[in-house]
Amino acid sequence: xxxxxxxxxxxxxxxxxxxxxxxxxxxxxxxxxxxxxxxxxxxxxxxxxxxxxxxxxxxxxxxxxxxxxxxxxxxxxxxxxxxxxxxxxxxxxxxxxxxxxxxxxxxxxxxxxxxxxxxxxxxxxxxxxxxxxxxxxxxxxxxxxxxxxxxxxxxxxxxxxxxxxxxxxxxxxxxxxxxxxxxxxxxxxxxxxxxxxxxxxxxxxxxxxxxxxxxxxxxxxxxxxxxxxxxxxxxxxxxxxxxxxxxxxxxxxxxxxxxxxxxxxxxxxxxxxxxxxxxxxxxxxxxxxxxxxxxxxxxxxxxxxxxxxxxxxxxxxxxxxxxxxxxxxxxxxxxxxxxxxxxxxxxxxxxxxxxxxxxxxxxxxxxxxxxxxxxxxxxxxxxxxxxxxxxxxxxxxxxxxxxxxxxxxxxxxxxxxxxxxxxxxxxxxxxxxxxxxxxxxxxxxxxxxxxxxxxxxxxxxxxxxxxxxxxxxxxxxxxxxxxxxxxxxxxxxxxxxxxxxxxxxxxxxxxxxxxxxxxxxxxxxxxxxxxxxxxxxxxxxxxxxxxxxxxxxxxxxxxxxxxxxxxxxxxxxxxxxxxxxxxxxxxxxxxxxxxxxxxxxxxxxxxxxxxxxxxxxxxxxxxxxxxxxxxxxxxxxxxxxxxxxxxxxxxxxxxxxxxxxxxxxxxxxxxxxxxxxxxxxxxxxxxxxxxxxxxxxxxxxxxxxxxxxxxxxxxxxxxxxx
Ligand code: CDP
Ligand code: MG
Numbered sequence: 009x010x011x012x013x014x015x016x017x018x019x020x021x022x023x024x025x026x027x028x029x030x031x032x033x034x035x036x037x038x039x040x041x042x043x044x045x046x047x048x049x050x051x052x053x054x055x056x057x058x059x060x061x062x063x064x065x066x067x068x069x070x071x072x073x074x075x076x077x078x079x080x081x082x083x084x085x086x087x088x089x090x091x092x093x094x095x096x097x098x099x100x101x102x103x104x105x106x107x108x109x110x111x112x113x114x115x116x117x118x119x120x121x122x123x124x125x126x127x128x129x130x131x132x133x134x135x136x137x138x139x140x141x142x143x144x145x146x147x148x149x150x151x152x153x154x155x156x157x158x159x160x161x162x163x164x165x166x167x168x169x170x171x172x173x174x175x176x177x178x179x180x181x182x183x184x185x186x187x188x189x190x191x192x193x194x195x196x197x198x199x200x201x202x203x204x205x206x207x208x209x210x211x212x213x214x215x216x217x218x219x220x221x222x223x224x225x226x227x228x229x230x231x232x233x234x235x236x237x238x239x240x241x242x243x244x245x246x247x248x249x250x251x252x253x254x255x256x257x258x259x260x261x262x263x264x265x266x267x268x269x270x271x272x273x274x275x276x277x278x279x280x281x282x283x284x285x286x287x288x289x290x291x292x293x294x295x296x297x298x299x300x301x302x303x304x305x306x307x308x309x310x311x312x313x314x315x316x317x318x319x320x321x322x323x324x325x326x327x328x329x330x331x332x333x334x335x336x337x338x339x340x341x342x343x344x345x346x347x348x349x350x351x352x353x354x355x356x357x358x359x360x361x362x363x364x365x366x367x368x369x370x371x372x373x374x375x376x377x378x379x380x381x382x383x384x385x386x387x388x389x390x391x392x393x394x395x396x397x398x399x400x401x402x403x404x405x406x407x408x409x410x411x412x413x414x415x416x417x418x419x420x421x422x423x424x425x426x427x428x429x430x431x432x433x434x435x436x437x438x439x440x441x442x443x444x445x446x447x448x449x450x451x452x453x454x455x456x457x458x459x460x461x462x463x464x465x466x467x468x469x470x471x472x473x474x475x476x477x478x479x480x481x482x483x484x485x486x487x488x489x490x491x492x493x494x495x496x497x498x499x500x501x502x503x504x505x506x507x508x509x510x511x512x513x514x515x516x517x518x519x520x521x522x523x524x525x526x527x528x529x530x531x532x533x534x535x536x537x538x539x540x541x542x543x544x545x546x547x548x549x550x551x552x553x554x555x556x557x558x559x560x561x562x563x564x565x566x567x568x569x570x571x572x573x574x575x576x577x578x579x580x581x582x583x584x585x586x587x588x589x590x591x592x593x594x595x596x597x598x599x600x601x602x603x604x605x606x607x608x609x610x611x612x613x614x615x616x617x618x619x620x621x622x623x624x625x626x627x628x629x630x631x632x633x634x635x636x637x638x639x640x641x642x643x644x645x646x647x648x649x650x651x652x653x654x655x656x657x658x659x660x661x662x663x664x665x666x667x668x669x670x671x672x673x674x675x676x677x678x679x680x681x682x683x684x685x686x687x688x689x690x691x692x693x694x695x696x697x698x699x700x701x702x703x704x705x706x707x708x709x710x711x712x713x714x715x716x717x718x719x720x721x722x723x724x725x726x727x728x729x730x
Pocket of ligand 1: 054079080081082086116118377378379
């Protein structure tokens, strides 16, 4: 195996002249006869098709079922259709399938709609935060795990569903873990409703859980709904790709587990000879090494996030131009969570003859999304993960090595359709040092959001709650304290009225929900809605390595000396203004195109900005429904900054003599990220929104505030501290 560093692509110059545009290749008609036949053939050949009858029988006979199957065996796309055909949607009931990732919910729903020959949003639909593609005729509904949790707030009995499939349970997202606990409870209560038994108090029930007793919560809501109403039992199916079904089976009282045999061809695993100092560079070299030296087949590259993917995409496209004419048939296709949904399906389009496709993906492509045609996997061995320090109460995003289980899943992607190769960009000796599996997210994240939702469901005893795996007690206590400081909880640790209830209704992090509520009092809700939308997407600005200076100059046009929040507002408003002046008489497509051009000229990430615009209209709708007062502070920036201080007082930091900052709540020493407009000159006192940990602890999205505002606007915290 040659060392990765041997490739000859290190010294590229920027000559991005011709852009290979994949979408230029005409797609096949979606419902043509040939396409339908092709789909029918593909479906028949999936491993799950051979066991359809047996599966239906097992679902009929068991209220809880664990299904474990190799990725790509057809669990996600086929099982809901089997159940639909077997009559599980009688009386208008819905089959709900949860996914930890938005992309999976969207792409799978589109695929299944196509397989069923129906329009998306009719019989088959999806619903994710800020995007709903369902209707009253939807019977197979894909959604994120977080969204189903939210639905439980409105319909605690989940009465529309006959079957709920919790997919990708091995991912162990915090939402999956909480959802499993909730579903266990809902299922128990629904089965009671059928047998006519009604709970009337705060007793221990069935599987050892305590019902909440607060009026309006899950416990009491169910009791009220139960009275006089009978529901069919809820069928619960937990699906997972890894072989570790025991943990789920045990949790559900020795529930039956079924294994679906998959197909897997041998995959050659190659390691680098030495450790690579720059894994992006090593990935680039490897991509071209494969392209020039290996036989046909698409390449799947695992990267850690949007920013990395977009930068590798640009670099590959540039370097392709330096190849001899005959070797340039290389396409790049990105896939990550916040990619606009119409672009996500591109990974599934067949590669045009003679071309090689390079898919640049986050860990989405490990198990959630199965992409056909992959023969080569490039695995730098890293993943972006949440990490939480319960003592300091700080959550951060951090790039960490994958676990062994993840590395194996990734290499497995190369062997679905034939023998493949996986290039791990680290030496073999490193593999042995990896953790066996990833720690469940519930053990490494801030729990405020989840606790707020559980409280809203009437589940008050968080420490005693029947979690699949208990979060750290310190983390629960810290999150309760934060919710209390934000005014969401009363002294008795109950949801406060109205603030706590309002916060629980907004589909945002509690700290952002609170900022909107405060903003309506500070007369700057418009500004805060824009801010929260822009903060909800990754990287609004982009600065390609080779054009750093140009990008910096472009950013200055939007920069506000007050900080990043007002800078983001400037970008948003400039884009709106630009559109306003050009939009008249333009078709939607044309408007999008000129917007894309404007973004490119201004080094703005078009995908992110579009996403933010979508989020804005959604949360604005929520704010209006809640009766929050929509107003703008106009030129009164001071008012907006005071509102930021009042909202994010838990994230305030003070400059230290050597130019670093001390975060006041946690005492941590942090640094302003170089991408911030406040990187130079550095203000005395700031608030920030994000902590990113690389070699240093960097804070991002920062605004200058006056130190005295903290004691004035958050006296309950700052006076207490002194
Ligand atoms: O859930 P599981 O990993 O078992 O498999 P699946 O997601 O149901 O995928 C079954 C098959 O459908 C795979 O061969 C995928 O490549 C294919 N598929 C597709 O072609 N397009 C999609 N949008 C989703 C799946
Ligand atoms: Mg699946």
